[in-house]
Amino acid sequence: MNDTTPDSPTAPLPLDFSALGLAEPLQRALAEMEFTRPTAIQAQVVPLVLDGQDIAGQAPTGSGKTAAYGLPILQQVDLQLDAMQVLVLVPARELVLQGRAELKRLGKFLPNLRVAAFYGGHSFAEEAKSLKQAPQVVIATPGRLFDHLDRRTIVPNQLKVLVIDEADKLLELGFQEVLANIVMRLPRRRQTLLFSATMPDNVMNLVRKNLTRPRTVQADVERETLPETLSLLGHVGTSEQKPAALYHILQRPETGRALVFCNTRQRCEELARFLVSRGVAAEVLHGKMPQPERDKALLKLRNGSALALVATDVAARGIDVNALDTVIQFETPDKADTFQHRAGRTARAGATGTAHILATPAEQAHVQRWPLSKPVKWEPIKVQALPAATKSAKPTAVTLHISAGRKDKVSAHDLVGACVNVAGMAREDVGRIEIFDHYSYITVPREMGPGVQQRLTGARIKGQKIRVSEIR
Structure with missing residues (x-):
């Protein structure tokens, strides 16, 4: 599969x-999601995938890449066939x-579509159990997918399309051997789509080995810009x-919800502890955290019960936080594309946002070599003493954990009803609701938290007695 004759539409x-x-x-x-006009990558990729072409696509963060491959692959799924396609x-x-959520939204009106997500840190037994009715679409991390292939809980003999997304990051994380072992177990007659933010030699080698006469697609890669x-x-x-x-x-009111980048897990944890000790509601996010803890940290940033999330690049890649006000690069990155990815987490879809970078003079000189850093307005750090004790305002909301979820047939409507009818809340006071397989989260005003927790504990939703606790 090494015949490569790239072309561009x-x-x-x-x-x-x-x-x-x-x-x-x-x-x-798409109409329900209010997507009317395709992005450059979508306009180029969709017709080529529908035509059966292999694709080597290069596109920056936020270019609409998931929909670019998601729409045409969903169109090719046989909804009557219970097998991974x-x-x-x-x-x-x-x-x-995030990918599963996006594909499910795009395929909302496709009857019997099943999209499954498999990843490390999640119960393998639970994933295997979910495969009793095989999903047509699987999105996974390579290590966990290989485990399923190795144990034959997934048999790929009906596979039509393989998508390798974020190929540069996959190789950077050392997945070369696992990817090779996965591809060896897949049908040779398939369509392969590869996407990467950059196309270094190792990614091009992956293209040559695994794609057949691929069409190359580039969207906005020549234009290093930020919103x-x-x-x-x-x-x-x-x-x-x-x-x-x-x-x-x-501490500035205009900072709002902030994503803080560090280069290592250790620095993330140290910095989060420092912020918490100074009265800042901060959470940490890195690759070694258990999945429930990662879910909790993201949820608290999304719903406003945390004001800052301190994260590594890998953990923050792909996080879904709407209306993120501020990004702060506490440590400078080595590469320009990392700088762009970090800063681009805010000011999305026409919204405004602010990206700060903290640098020593040597780090500033390094960053200034990158053309996309030209708009940065540099100023010296004004030394301000840290107070012995802070009067930082706590978040105005708290997050409550509910011991029932999707597998218990619980819906957002059920949870709102319980808050209104059992806890005595006004409907407009019920904040963000997120439902997972076995538990749910509800955001409520801080002053109402203890009373809502007390009144809902022991109540029944869909016939099941629930437990309620505050997420701290």
Whole structure:
């Protein structure tokens, strides 16, 4: 499978999705999601995938890549066949969960569509049990997918399409051998789609080995830019000044919800402990955390019961936090694309946002070599003493854990009803609700938290007595 004759489409981009040849249920889902005009990567990729072509695609973060491959692969799924027909490999658990959610939204009106997510840190036995009715689409991390193939809980003999997403990050994380072992077990007659933010030699080698006469697609890769609605601010000082600078940035009302980047797990944990000790509601996110703890940290940032999330790049890759106000790069990255990925987590879809970077003079010189850093407004860090005790305002909301979830047939409507009818809340006071397989989360105003917890504990939802506790 090493015949590579890359090509790039030159046809003008269609103005709306109706020109891409997508089935009516997919167009209905796009209309419900208020997606009307395809992005550059979507306009190029969708027709080629529907035509059966292998694809080597290069696209930056936020380009609409998941829908670019998701729409045409969903159109090819045989909904009457109980077998894995599409396999999507991604490097991180958060990308698995985000990808599954996106594919399910796109396939909302496809009857009997089953999309499964498999990843390390999740119960293998539970995943195997879920395979009794085989999903047509599987999105997984390579290690966990290989475990399923090795134990024959997944048999890939009906596979039509393999998608290798974030290929550069997969190789960076050392998945070369696992990927090779997975591909050896898949049918040779298949369509293969590979996407990567960058195309270094090792990614091109992966393309040559696994794709047949691929069409190459590039979307906005020549244009290293960040959103025009993004403000870039640089702060220069000594390493010792950085914690105080971070603390004072987080105290500003306009900072809102912030994602703080560090380069290592250890630094993330140290920094989160520092912030918590100063009264900042901060959570940590890195690759060694158990999945429930990662889910909890993300949830608390999304619903406002945490004001800062301190994360590594791998863990933050693909996280889904709408209306993220601020990004702070506490440690400078080595590469320009990492700088771009971090800063681009805010100011999405036309929203405004601010990206800070804390740097020593040497780190500033390194960052200034990158063309996309030209808009950064640099200023010296103003040394401000850290107070012995802070009066930082606590988040106005708390998150409650409910001991019932999707597997118990619990819906958001059921949870709202319990809050209103049992806990005596006004409907408008019920905040964000997220439902998982065996538990759910509800956000409520902080002052109501203890009373709601007390009144809901022991109540019945769908005939099941529930337990309620506050997430701390």
